[in-house]
Amino acid sequence: MGTQSAMEVFDAIEDEDAVVDKIFIAPPVVSFESDEDTGEEDCGGMFNNLSGRQLSAPAVVVLTDGRVIGDDDDGDTEEEEEPQQASTSKKRSQKDALDYNWTNSKTRLTKFPDARPLAVPTILTIKYAAVTDSNFQLTIGELKRVVGILLLSDYHQLPSRRHYWNTDEDLHCALVAGAMSRNRLEEIIRYIHCADNTRQNSSNRMTKLRPMMDILNARFGEAYPMDCNLDLDEPVRFGYKAWCLNSGTNGFLLHFDIYQGASVDASEVECKFGKGGGTLLRLLDNLPDAVRALPLRIYIDNYFTGLPLVAELRRRGYACTGTIQENRIPRSCPITDQKAMKRKPRGAVSVVYDTANKIALTRWKDNAVVTIASTLAAEHPLQKVSRWSRQEKKKVAVDQPFVVQLYNRSMGGTDRADQSIELYRINMRRKKWWWPIFTWMLDAGHGRLQCMGAAPAG
Template sequence: MLSKYMFYSSVTIRRGFTLEEALQMVFSDDIDEIYIEPPDAAILTDEDSGEEDGGGVIDNLSGAQLRAPAEVILHNNERIGGDDQLLNAEDKIVVQNNSSQPLLVQLEKPNWCQGDLQPPNSNFQAGTYVQYKHLTPTQFFEKFIDDDVIQLLLEETSKYALFRNCADPKVSKEEMRCFIGILVLSGYNELPSKRHYWDIDSDMRNELVYKSMRRARFLQISKFLHFADNNKPDLTDKIWKLRPIMDKVKQTFLHYFEPEENLCYDESMVKYFGRHSCKQFIRGKPVRFGYKIWCLNTPSGYLTNFEMYQGNNPRRSPVYEKLFGKASAQLVTMLDELKALKGTQPYKLYFDNLFTGMTLLKYLRDNNYEGTGTIRENRVPKGCPLTNKKAIGKRPRGTYESTLDKANGIILVRWVDNGVVTTASTCFGTQPLNQVKRYSQSEKKLFMYHDHISSANTIRQWGAQT
């Protein structure tokens, strides 16, 4: 199987993989994840062949999903077959945006020197959530699922019943709230299927659900529940059926966001075994089937902004995609939306090596933001004086090197931990050094090692929190 994987890597890397080809390599120990690009949107259905309650089987993937482009991620974070086209460190790109002024991102020729970054003087005006601390969980929930959202659900549910030539279910606001409450409860009180909440056996029945709504009524609302008008499909948008409610919830998230200096941008999986063409398959992860969401979060876990991955998003910015690549372009779009609603603030952004690039860091710095993230070897500028990963990996654990690109204000740091890690930052230098405990396999005991820079601690903390 490994030889077959090597064959695919050498022969098909130029054109990328389909999911079917990637699954032929799925049993290789070298492969960590497989992402698929959603197929084209459908008018009446986005179904695959799996049962809604018993999905999560590869054999249930549809033909359109098997033919969709795929990206293979190895254990060493190397990605094969995906879109990873970013600007070289010396590129100067001028592209036109919607305004009269061209968007200019210029990386100066790197001027490498030994030095450190000084923390910038922060004049960040932080907000506070103190006005919400006395709210009950129900009151807080209703801040986001408010009357406007409930009214949208009632109108579109009624329209869909008529679209199906069925009688109007005439769902009331109280019934819809009760229905949503049952869905929330089912998220932490899982049973084999939704029918089991009304089961006659005491080890299955949930008394709260049983006394709140009849099973037939719950199934009727489930049958007709809709968020968009099927008579007005937008086939350029693969998630057009979810778009109205997503837009409402996104605006609410931004509205109640109180500015915090540190924000994390990453991808997240939402578990989903149902029927939709945007459902992703990721091998080797706790959530193997579901939606992939680009998320902008605060340290406390507040979801500031989000966008569902769907391949070619009709709301994408070709300008940003050309400058930063598909994955990072959505971050810049979210920052634009945040700026439009909350004004300009010097946010500090954190991300992993899927997003980090020298052009993105320079753009953030030029626009009064700061960025920090791990960076891939192929995105490190040519001529960077850091010791290559293979050589530095033979040195003792805790060894680190740093170099400062004085022309662009970006520091690169490479250190030896469990593996060799490289970070890039526009705001965090190598000082102060800290000590951390690490277990030595050879000595079979804990040792204290220098932890190279404050940004390393920051990234680890973000990984634990988000």
């Protein structure tokens, strides 16, 4: 299936008898002209008010029944099919060039290497400039007040930003009105830019926000609490999609990037490990030395997991645990077939080891069959979990592999961060296509503080 534009995808939705679960839209092609569109500024950014450039950008729609409309790279999206439901008749991946040595022996998995010495983090500074209007001047203090007003709209929400200056008792906000006039806020928001328009990289659709993204990623890396557990996921449910590396313990956002659509000229690492695997390795390469020196334990879902990627992470000194699709398991692997596992009682476990690459594949029968690839753990020590038995009409204890418990414990970091952002999301909109990403980045920094237990900004 070729890449489809947002307009084509939205037209296709009208012909589908299904409910939309998620919509992802890629940033538009870089333009050196204005990003503004006609229409009321305060009502931009909604689904039915997208610009022409946004409607021509690639888009993907995921329906609640699992169907996907539009192109999502190599088609191995997590929404297309859960790993326990994947068909064994699917074509096996041609990217897998590993040599395997499978065994059922309960050999111990590899140990982690010692961490390298910590490096001193780099201190960066931020410089703001406005060059559109020769008469326009801006101070750091004013910019901070603008950011403060945006963050205030997280939880003090009004129908539009002009209402904060309304003199009616039920609308007026003295805190905002006393900090800045409405006209001054509108002027600053109109001219605010994160990059020099004369020095844009036309091959990078995020060039307008890249300087701010780099600064935030550097700050996140400096403040990271050095948790060894990381999970990678996609938190944006509607609109643009972000790849986020978060602490699996408290949800702290460590590093992120924005999905830009299918790559026309895929890099060598993407050709070898796929779009998801290539993205993960690129994010890891961009981490500060102090974080990369940690014995990281990385948790991923079946969009990313492939045995070559798991082996590559182990080669780099990291452990990896992730659910894996059936079509990414080599035919030579002697793990119990999914159909045979479905006939077994709940709690049944099948484990095989690849001693050549130190990978354990653990298949477990719960309500459905789940398969996890890991260089960290397998079934032992077996845990007991409570499940409702329809036959016995009561809850019963069933066996659960330790790797499943480990995965469930550490895979929710991105979801936790996303929940923190959703609690207090900036409520002031604009018609610039990059504005929702800009405000999401401010919210991400704010949500990071909430993950650390801090109170929301007041």
